[in-house]
Amino acid sequence: xxxxxxxxxxxxxxxxxxxxxxxxxxxxxxxxxxxxxxxxxxxxxxxxxxxxxxxxxxxxxxxxxxxxxxxxxxxxxxxxxxxxxxxxxxxxxxxxxxxxxxxxxxxxxxxxxxxxxxxxxxxxxxxxxxxxxxxxxxxxxxxxxxxxxxxxxxxxxxxxxxxxxxxxxxxxxxxxxxxxxxxxxxxxxxxxxxxxxxxxxxxxxx
Amino acid sequence: xxxxxxxxxxxxxxxxxxxxxxxxxxxxxxxxxxxxxxxxxxxxxxxxxxxxxxxxxxxxxxxxxxxxxxxxxxxxxxxxxxxxxxxxxxxxxxxxxxxxxxxxxxxxxxxxxxxxxxxxxxxxxxxxxxxxxxxxxxxxxxxxxxxxxxxxxxxxxxxxxxxxxxxxxxxxxxxxxxxxxxxxxxxxxxxxxxxxxxxxxxxxxxxx
Numbered sequence: 001x002x003x004x005x006x007x008x009x010x011x012x013x014x015x016x017x018x019x020x021x022x023x024x025x026x027x028x029x030x031x032x033x034x035x036x037x038x039x040x041x042x043x044x045x046x047x048x049x050x051x052x053x054x055x056x057x058x059x060x061x062x063x064x065x066x067x068x069x070x071x072x073x074x075x076x077x078x079x080x081x082x083x084x085x086x087x088x089x090x091x092x093x094x095x096x097x098x099x100x101x102x103x104x105x106x107x108x109x110x111x112x113x114x115x116x117x118x119x120x121x122x123x124x125x126x127x128x129x130x131x132x133x134x135x136x137x138x139x140x141x142x143x144x145x146x147x148x149x150x151x152x153x154x155x156x157x158x159x160x161x162x163x164x165x166x167x168x169x170x171x172x173x174x175x176x177x178x179x180x181x182x183x184x185x186x187x188x189x190x191x192x193x194x195x196x197x198x199x200x201x202x203x204x205x206x
Numbered sequence: 207x208x209x210x211x212x213x214x215x216x217x218x219x220x221x222x223x224x225x226x227x228x229x230x231x232x233x234x235x236x237x238x239x240x241x242x243x244x245x246x247x248x249x250x251x252x253x254x255x256x257x258x259x260x261x262x263x264x265x266x267x268x269x270x271x272x273x274x275x276x277x278x279x280x281x282x283x284x285x286x287x288x289x290x291x292x293x294x295x296x297x298x299x300x301x302x303x304x305x306x307x308x309x310x311x312x313x314x315x316x317x318x319x320x321x322x323x324x325x326x327x328x329x330x331x332x333x334x335x336x337x338x339x340x341x342x343x344x345x346x347x348x349x350x351x352x353x354x355x356x357x358x359x360x361x362x363x364x365x366x367x368x369x370x371x372x373x374x375x376x377x378x379x380x381x382x383x384x385x386x387x388x389x390x391x392x393x394x395x396x397x398x399x400x401x402x403x404x405x406x407x408x409x410x411x412x413x414x
Contacts, residue, residue: 002296006303013304017311035308037263038279042305044259045283047252052290054248070237074245081249089257100214102250108218108403109243112225115400118393119229125386135379142383147391166342167384174346175381177325178353178374184321191310191317202306203299 007197014195054078077105142167207410219407222400279304349377 017035020028055078061071084098085091091098125143130136149164151157193199207215224239267276282301288294329350332343355367356374363371 002299006299009300009303010307010310013307014311017308018314020312021315032312034275035312037267037276038282039305039308040259040263041276041279042283042286042301044255044264045280046286046301047255049286049289051248051252070241073238074241077242077245078249078252079245081246081253085249085253086256089261092254092257098250098253101246104214104217105221105246106243106250108400109221109225109239110247111396112222112400113243115393115397116225116228118390118397121386121390121393125390135375138376138379139383139386142380143387143390146384146387150391164384167380170342170345171349171377171380172384174329174349175353175378177329177346177350178357178378179381181322181325181350181354182357184317184325187321188314188317191314194306194310195314202302204295 003200003203006203007200011195011197014191018195212410215407215410219404222404349373353377353381 013035017032020032055075058071058074061067062075064071081098081101084096084101090096093099145160145167146164149157149160153160190199194202221239221242224235227233228236264276264280267273268280282304285301286298288297329347332339332346334340334344352370352374354374356363356371356378358371361367
Protein backbone atom coordinates (compact mmCIF):
# COMPACT_ATOMS: atom_id res chain seq x y z
CA UNK A 1 0.00 0.00 0.00
CA UNK A 2 2.71 2.46 0.96
CA UNK A 3 5.22 1.39 -1.70
CA UNK A 4 3.59 -1.08 -4.08
CA UNK A 5 0.73 1.14 -5.30
CA UNK A 6 3.02 4.13 -6.07
CA UNK A 7 5.34 1.78 -8.02
CA UNK A 8 2.29 0.50 -9.92
CA UNK A 9 1.17 4.08 -10.64
CA UNK A 10 4.65 4.95 -11.99
CA UNK A 11 4.62 1.81 -14.19
CA UNK A 12 1.13 2.32 -15.60
CA UNK A 13 1.41 6.08 -16.23
CA UNK A 14 4.92 5.62 -17.63
CA UNK A 15 3.90 2.89 -20.10
CA UNK A 16 0.76 4.79 -21.20
CA UNK A 17 2.66 8.03 -21.79
CA UNK A 18 5.45 6.15 -23.58
CA UNK A 19 3.00 4.36 -25.92
CA UNK A 20 1.11 7.60 -26.51
CA UNK A 21 4.08 8.91 -28.54
CA UNK A 22 3.61 6.14 -31.12
CA UNK A 23 -0.14 6.76 -31.52
CA UNK A 24 -0.36 10.21 -33.14
CA UNK A 25 -4.09 10.83 -32.82
CA UNK A 26 -6.04 13.75 -31.39
CA UNK A 27 -6.95 11.97 -28.18
CA UNK A 28 -3.38 10.82 -27.55
CA UNK A 29 -2.12 14.38 -28.01
CA UNK A 30 -4.85 15.53 -25.62
CA UNK A 31 -3.74 12.87 -23.15
CA UNK A 32 -0.16 14.14 -23.38
CA UNK A 33 -1.25 17.76 -22.92
CA UNK A 34 -3.46 16.95 -19.94
CA UNK A 35 -0.75 14.79 -18.34
CA UNK A 36 1.80 17.57 -18.73
CA UNK A 37 -0.71 19.95 -17.12
CA UNK A 38 -1.08 17.48 -14.24
CA UNK A 39 2.69 17.55 -13.71
CA UNK A 40 2.60 21.36 -13.63
CA UNK A 41 -0.34 21.39 -11.17
CA UNK A 42 1.33 18.85 -8.84
CA UNK A 43 4.59 20.80 -9.07
CA UNK A 44 3.08 24.21 -8.38
CA UNK A 45 1.09 22.94 -5.39
CA UNK A 46 4.25 21.31 -4.02
CA UNK A 47 6.00 24.69 -4.14
CA UNK A 48 4.77 25.76 -0.65
CA UNK A 49 6.78 22.82 0.68
CA UNK A 50 10.04 24.47 -0.34
CA UNK A 51 8.92 27.96 0.63
CA UNK A 52 7.86 26.79 4.08
CA UNK A 53 11.20 25.02 4.60
CA UNK A 54 13.09 28.21 3.72
CA UNK A 55 10.87 30.43 5.88
CA UNK A 56 10.95 27.99 8.81
CA UNK A 57 14.76 27.66 8.67
CA UNK A 58 15.15 31.44 8.69
CA UNK A 59 12.58 31.98 11.44
CA UNK A 60 14.68 29.58 13.54
CA UNK A 61 17.79 31.60 12.65
CA UNK A 62 16.08 34.75 13.96
CA UNK A 63 16.78 33.36 17.43
CA UNK A 64 20.49 32.75 16.72
CA UNK A 65 22.81 35.61 17.63
CA UNK A 66 24.92 36.61 14.63
CA UNK A 67 22.49 35.15 12.11
CA UNK A 68 19.48 37.23 13.20
CA UNK A 69 20.09 40.21 10.94
CA UNK A 70 20.80 38.14 7.81
CA UNK A 71 17.74 35.92 8.36
CA UNK A 72 15.64 39.08 8.75
CA UNK A 73 17.08 40.46 5.49
CA UNK A 74 16.13 37.27 3.63
CA UNK A 75 12.62 37.16 5.08
CA UNK A 76 12.08 40.87 4.43
CA UNK A 77 13.22 40.54 0.81
CA UNK A 78 10.91 37.58 0.32
CA UNK A 79 7.88 39.24 1.95
CA UNK A 80 8.36 42.55 0.12
CA UNK A 81 8.36 40.72 -3.23
CA UNK A 82 5.19 38.84 -2.25
CA UNK A 83 3.42 42.00 -1.09
CA UNK A 84 4.17 43.86 -4.34
CA UNK A 85 3.78 40.87 -6.65
CA UNK A 86 0.99 38.58 -5.48
CA UNK A 87 -2.13 40.83 -5.54
CA UNK A 88 -2.09 41.70 -9.27
CA UNK A 89 -0.87 39.96 -12.39
CA UNK A 90 0.07 43.36 -13.79
CA UNK A 91 2.96 43.36 -11.32
CA UNK A 92 4.82 41.19 -13.85
CA UNK A 93 4.80 44.04 -16.36
CA UNK A 94 7.80 46.36 -16.70
CA UNK A 95 7.46 49.55 -14.69
CA UNK A 96 5.64 47.97 -11.74
CA UNK A 97 7.18 48.21 -8.25
CA UNK A 98 7.71 44.44 -8.32
CA UNK A 99 9.71 44.56 -11.55
CA UNK A 100 11.60 47.67 -10.37
CA UNK A 101 12.71 45.70 -7.29
CA UNK A 102 13.66 42.82 -9.58
CA UNK A 103 15.72 45.10 -11.84
CA UNK A 104 17.31 47.04 -8.99
CA UNK A 105 18.20 44.17 -6.66
CA UNK A 106 18.15 40.80 -8.39
CA UNK A 107 19.70 41.66 -11.77
CA UNK A 108 22.75 43.61 -10.48
CA UNK A 109 23.52 41.12 -7.70
CA UNK A 110 23.21 38.08 -9.95
CA UNK A 111 25.28 39.70 -12.71
CA UNK A 112 27.96 40.68 -10.19
CA UNK A 113 28.03 37.20 -8.61
CA UNK A 114 28.56 35.64 -12.05
CA UNK A 115 31.18 38.24 -12.95
CA UNK A 116 33.01 37.38 -9.70
CA UNK A 117 33.46 33.90 -11.10
CA UNK A 118 35.84 35.37 -13.70
CA UNK A 119 38.37 35.90 -10.89
CA UNK A 120 37.79 32.55 -9.19
CA UNK A 121 37.75 30.55 -12.42
CA UNK A 122 41.04 32.19 -13.45
CA UNK A 123 42.74 31.32 -10.14
CA UNK A 124 41.27 27.80 -10.15
CA UNK A 125 42.41 27.32 -13.75
CA UNK A 126 45.95 28.35 -12.84
CA UNK A 127 46.09 25.59 -10.22
CA UNK A 128 44.22 22.94 -12.22
CA UNK A 129 45.50 23.39 -15.75
CA UNK A 130 49.24 23.48 -15.27
CA UNK A 131 50.40 21.54 -18.31
CA UNK A 132 51.45 18.40 -16.45
CA UNK A 133 50.16 15.93 -19.04
CA UNK A 134 49.23 15.80 -22.71
CA UNK A 135 45.51 15.93 -21.87
CA UNK A 136 45.92 18.97 -19.59
CA UNK A 137 48.01 20.68 -22.29
CA UNK A 138 45.33 20.07 -24.94
CA UNK A 139 42.67 21.51 -22.62
CA UNK A 140 44.83 24.50 -21.71
CA UNK A 141 45.79 25.24 -25.30
CA UNK A 142 42.19 25.05 -26.52
CA UNK A 143 40.99 27.31 -23.70
CA UNK A 144 43.71 29.86 -24.46
CA UNK A 145 42.97 29.86 -28.19
CA UNK A 146 39.27 30.41 -27.49
CA UNK A 147 39.98 33.22 -25.01
CA UNK A 148 42.63 34.94 -27.15
CA UNK A 149 40.16 35.24 -29.99
CA UNK A 150 38.69 38.34 -28.35
CA UNK A 151 41.98 40.22 -28.15
CA UNK A 152 42.68 42.78 -30.89
CA UNK A 153 46.03 41.41 -32.06
CA UNK A 154 45.81 42.08 -35.78
CA UNK A 155 46.76 39.18 -38.07
CA UNK A 156 47.23 36.89 -35.03
CA UNK A 157 43.56 37.41 -34.13
CA UNK A 158 42.51 36.69 -37.72
CA UNK A 159 44.39 33.38 -37.70
CA UNK A 160 43.18 32.57 -34.19
CA UNK A 161 39.57 33.29 -35.22
CA UNK A 162 39.84 30.78 -38.07
CA UNK A 163 41.35 28.11 -35.78
CA UNK A 164 38.74 28.71 -33.07
CA UNK A 165 35.90 28.59 -35.60
CA UNK A 166 37.20 25.17 -36.70
CA UNK A 167 37.65 23.98 -33.09
CA UNK A 168 34.10 25.00 -32.20
CA UNK A 169 32.50 23.50 -35.28
CA UNK A 170 34.44 20.21 -35.49
CA UNK A 171 36.12 18.71 -32.36
CA UNK A 172 34.06 20.73 -29.87
CA UNK A 173 30.81 19.85 -31.64
CA UNK A 174 31.85 16.18 -31.81
CA UNK A 175 32.63 16.16 -28.07
CA UNK A 176 29.33 17.84 -27.23
CA UNK A 177 27.44 15.38 -29.45
CA UNK A 178 29.09 12.38 -27.81
CA UNK A 179 28.42 13.78 -24.33
CA UNK A 180 24.83 14.63 -25.37
CA UNK A 181 24.28 11.10 -26.63
CA UNK A 182 25.73 9.70 -23.39
CA UNK A 183 23.40 11.90 -21.35
CA UNK A 184 20.48 10.86 -23.59
CA UNK A 185 21.20 7.16 -23.23
CA UNK A 186 21.73 7.56 -19.48
CA UNK A 187 18.49 9.53 -19.07
CA UNK A 188 16.50 7.04 -21.14
CA UNK A 189 17.98 4.10 -19.21
CA UNK A 190 17.12 5.76 -15.90
CA UNK A 191 13.54 6.49 -17.06
CA UNK A 192 13.10 2.85 -18.15
CA UNK A 193 14.47 1.63 -14.80
CA UNK A 194 12.02 3.91 -12.96
CA UNK A 195 9.03 2.71 -15.03
CA UNK A 196 10.00 -0.94 -14.51
CA UNK A 197 10.29 -0.36 -10.76
CA UNK A 198 14.02 -1.19 -10.62
CA UNK A 199 14.98 2.32 -9.53
CA UNK A 200 13.04 3.28 -6.38
CA UNK A 201 15.24 5.76 -4.53
CA UNK A 202 12.86 8.62 -5.40
CA UNK A 203 10.43 7.15 -2.84
CA UNK A 204 12.73 7.68 0.12
CA UNK A 205 12.75 5.46 3.18
CA UNK A 206 9.96 4.31 5.47
CA UNK B 207 19.02 60.61 -15.11
CA UNK B 208 16.07 61.50 -12.85
CA UNK B 209 16.38 61.58 -9.05
CA UNK B 210 14.44 58.30 -8.67
CA UNK B 211 16.65 56.62 -11.30
CA UNK B 212 19.73 57.95 -9.53
CA UNK B 213 18.43 56.52 -6.25
CA UNK B 214 17.54 53.12 -7.70
CA UNK B 215 20.84 52.87 -9.55
CA UNK B 216 22.56 53.93 -6.32
CA UNK B 217 21.05 50.88 -4.61
CA UNK B 218 22.26 48.69 -7.48
CA UNK B 219 25.75 50.23 -7.22
CA UNK B 220 25.83 49.63 -3.45
CA UNK B 221 24.77 45.98 -3.93
CA UNK B 222 27.36 45.54 -6.70
CA UNK B 223 30.12 46.76 -4.35
CA UNK B 224 28.73 44.51 -1.59
CA UNK B 225 29.24 41.48 -3.84
CA UNK B 226 32.65 42.63 -5.11
CA UNK B 227 33.78 43.01 -1.48
CA UNK B 228 33.96 39.20 -1.37
CA UNK B 229 37.19 39.47 -3.41
CA UNK B 230 38.81 40.73 -0.18
CA UNK B 231 37.18 38.15 2.10
CA UNK B 232 33.77 37.02 3.39
CA UNK B 233 32.28 40.04 5.19
CA UNK B 234 28.94 41.38 6.52
CA UNK B 235 28.26 43.45 3.35
CA UNK B 236 28.59 40.38 1.15
CA UNK B 237 26.44 38.31 3.52
CA UNK B 238 23.78 41.03 3.46
CA UNK B 239 23.64 41.09 -0.36
CA UNK B 240 23.74 37.29 -0.54
CA UNK B 241 20.75 36.84 1.79
CA UNK B 242 18.89 39.68 0.15
CA UNK B 243 19.21 38.07 -3.28
CA UNK B 244 18.10 34.71 -1.85
CA UNK B 245 14.94 36.27 -0.36
CA UNK B 246 14.14 38.44 -3.38
CA UNK B 247 14.77 35.59 -5.85
CA UNK B 248 12.50 33.25 -3.88
CA UNK B 249 9.82 35.95 -3.79
CA UNK B 250 10.23 36.65 -7.50
CA UNK B 251 9.87 33.01 -8.54
CA UNK B 252 6.98 32.46 -6.13
CA UNK B 253 5.07 35.39 -7.64
CA UNK B 254 5.97 34.40 -11.20
CA UNK B 255 4.85 30.78 -10.72
CA UNK B 256 1.75 31.88 -8.82
CA UNK B 257 0.56 34.05 -11.71
CA UNK B 258 1.71 31.87 -14.62
CA UNK B 259 1.15 28.37 -13.24
CA UNK B 260 -1.21 28.46 -10.27
CA UNK B 261 -3.64 31.03 -11.68
CA UNK B 262 -3.61 29.63 -15.23
CA UNK B 263 -3.43 25.90 -14.58
CA UNK B 264 -5.22 25.52 -11.24
CA UNK B 265 -7.48 28.43 -10.33
CA UNK B 266 -8.74 29.42 -13.78
CA UNK B 267 -9.01 25.81 -14.97
CA UNK B 268 -11.05 24.55 -12.02
CA UNK B 269 -12.95 27.60 -10.77
CA UNK B 270 -13.56 29.53 -13.99
CA UNK B 271 -13.48 26.87 -16.74
CA UNK B 272 -15.02 24.14 -14.54
CA UNK B 273 -12.58 21.44 -15.68
CA UNK B 274 -13.06 19.47 -12.49
CA UNK B 275 -10.73 16.65 -13.57
CA UNK B 276 -7.92 19.01 -12.52
CA UNK B 277 -9.04 18.63 -8.91
CA UNK B 278 -7.20 15.26 -8.92
CA UNK B 279 -3.72 16.69 -9.62
CA UNK B 280 -4.54 19.59 -7.28
CA UNK B 281 -5.26 17.10 -4.48
CA UNK B 282 -2.10 15.20 -5.41
CA UNK B 283 -0.15 18.45 -5.15
CA UNK B 284 -1.68 19.21 -1.76
CA UNK B 285 -0.84 15.63 -0.70
CA UNK B 286 2.84 16.61 -1.08
CA UNK B 287 2.39 18.67 2.08
CA UNK B 288 2.13 15.43 4.07
CA UNK B 289 5.95 15.39 3.84
CA UNK B 290 5.82 17.53 6.99
CA UNK B 291 4.21 14.67 8.94
CA UNK B 292 6.24 11.65 10.04
CA UNK B 293 3.19 9.38 10.12
CA UNK B 294 1.56 10.43 6.84
CA UNK B 295 4.53 11.33 4.65
CA UNK B 296 3.99 8.11 2.66
CA UNK B 297 0.88 9.70 1.10
CA UNK B 298 3.15 12.09 -0.82
CA UNK B 299 4.56 9.06 -2.67
CA UNK B 300 1.32 8.91 -4.67
CA UNK B 301 1.91 12.46 -5.91
CA UNK B 302 5.57 11.72 -6.64
CA UNK B 303 4.52 8.52 -8.45
CA UNK B 304 2.25 10.44 -10.85
CA UNK B 305 4.88 13.12 -11.35
CA UNK B 306 7.73 10.67 -12.00
CA UNK B 307 5.61 8.26 -14.06
CA UNK B 308 4.28 10.93 -16.42
CA UNK B 309 7.70 12.64 -16.73
CA UNK B 310 9.52 9.35 -17.39
CA UNK B 311 6.99 7.94 -19.86
CA UNK B 312 6.65 11.14 -21.86
CA UNK B 313 10.38 11.79 -21.54
CA UNK B 314 11.79 8.58 -23.06
CA UNK B 315 10.72 9.25 -26.69
CA UNK B 316 11.74 12.91 -26.41
CA UNK B 317 15.14 11.97 -24.97
CA UNK B 318 15.70 9.50 -27.80
CA UNK B 319 14.56 12.03 -30.39
CA UNK B 320 16.48 15.10 -29.18
CA UNK B 321 19.39 13.46 -27.36
CA UNK B 322 20.24 10.62 -29.69
CA UNK B 323 18.50 10.57 -33.09
CA UNK B 324 18.88 14.29 -33.85
CA UNK B 325 22.52 14.17 -32.73
CA UNK B 326 23.18 11.18 -34.97
CA UNK B 327 21.37 12.89 -37.83
CA UNK B 328 23.51 16.00 -37.37
CA UNK B 329 26.65 13.87 -37.33
CA UNK B 330 26.01 12.02 -40.58
CA UNK B 331 23.86 14.48 -42.55
CA UNK B 332 26.77 16.32 -44.26
CA UNK B 333 27.83 14.29 -47.31
CA UNK B 334 31.43 13.06 -47.37
CA UNK B 335 33.36 14.60 -50.27
CA UNK B 336 36.87 15.60 -51.30
CA UNK B 337 36.42 19.13 -50.02
CA UNK B 338 37.06 21.09 -46.83
CA UNK B 339 33.42 20.57 -45.69
CA UNK B 340 33.62 16.87 -46.56
CA UNK B 341 36.85 16.46 -44.61
CA UNK B 342 35.30 18.22 -41.60
CA UNK B 343 32.21 15.98 -41.86
CA UNK B 344 34.49 12.92 -41.87
CA UNK B 345 36.45 14.26 -38.87
CA UNK B 346 33.19 14.87 -36.96
CA UNK B 347 32.08 11.27 -37.54
CA UNK B 348 35.47 9.90 -36.42
CA UNK B 349 35.62 12.24 -33.41
CA UNK B 350 32.05 11.42 -32.27
CA UNK B 351 32.71 7.67 -32.57
CA UNK B 352 36.04 7.99 -30.75
CA UNK B 353 34.46 10.02 -27.92
CA UNK B 354 31.60 7.50 -27.66
CA UNK B 355 34.16 4.66 -27.45
CA UNK B 356 35.88 6.53 -24.60
CA UNK B 357 32.56 6.55 -22.69
CA UNK B 358 31.90 2.86 -23.45
CA UNK B 359 32.99 0.95 -20.38
CA UNK B 360 31.61 -2.51 -21.22
CA UNK B 361 34.84 -3.45 -22.99
CA UNK B 362 38.44 -3.03 -21.81
CA UNK B 363 40.23 -0.05 -23.38
CA UNK B 364 43.07 -2.13 -24.84
CA UNK B 365 44.45 -2.57 -28.35
CA UNK B 366 42.38 -0.87 -31.06
CA UNK B 367 39.72 0.02 -28.50
CA UNK B 368 42.40 1.70 -26.37
CA UNK B 369 43.78 3.69 -29.30
CA UNK B 370 40.32 4.88 -30.36
CA UNK B 371 39.36 5.76 -26.78
CA UNK B 372 42.66 7.71 -26.49
CA UNK B 373 41.62 9.77 -29.53
CA UNK B 374 38.20 10.09 -27.86
CA UNK B 375 39.61 11.61 -24.67
CA UNK B 376 41.63 14.12 -26.76
CA UNK B 377 38.38 15.15 -28.47
CA UNK B 378 36.59 15.44 -25.13
CA UNK B 379 39.46 17.53 -23.71
CA UNK B 380 39.24 19.92 -26.68
CA UNK B 381 35.49 20.18 -25.98
CA UNK B 382 36.10 20.91 -22.30
CA UNK B 383 38.81 23.45 -23.14
CA UNK B 384 36.52 25.27 -25.58
CA UNK B 385 33.69 25.18 -23.01
CA UNK B 386 36.01 26.55 -20.34
CA UNK B 387 37.30 29.33 -22.59
CA UNK B 388 33.78 30.38 -23.60
CA UNK B 389 32.61 30.33 -19.96
CA UNK B 390 35.52 32.48 -18.80
CA UNK B 391 34.93 34.97 -21.60
CA UNK B 392 31.22 35.07 -20.72
CA UNK B 393 32.11 35.89 -17.12
CA UNK B 394 34.63 38.53 -18.21
CA UNK B 395 31.94 40.09 -20.43
CA UNK B 396 29.67 40.30 -17.37
CA UNK B 397 32.50 41.87 -15.36
CA UNK B 398 33.07 44.48 -18.08
CA UNK B 399 29.33 45.17 -18.14
CA UNK B 400 29.31 45.75 -14.35
CA UNK B 401 32.31 48.08 -14.60
CA UNK B 402 30.64 50.05 -17.41
CA UNK B 403 27.52 50.30 -15.22
CA UNK B 404 29.58 51.65 -12.28
CA UNK B 405 31.39 54.11 -14.56
CA UNK B 406 28.07 55.30 -16.01
CA UNK B 407 26.70 55.89 -12.54
CA UNK B 408 29.82 57.80 -11.45
CA UNK B 409 29.53 60.04 -14.54
CA UNK B 410 25.80 60.64 -13.85
CA UNK B 411 26.57 61.49 -10.25
CA UNK B 412 29.70 63.60 -10.56
CA UNK B 413 29.60 64.62 -14.20
CA UNK B 414 32.03 63.48 -16.91
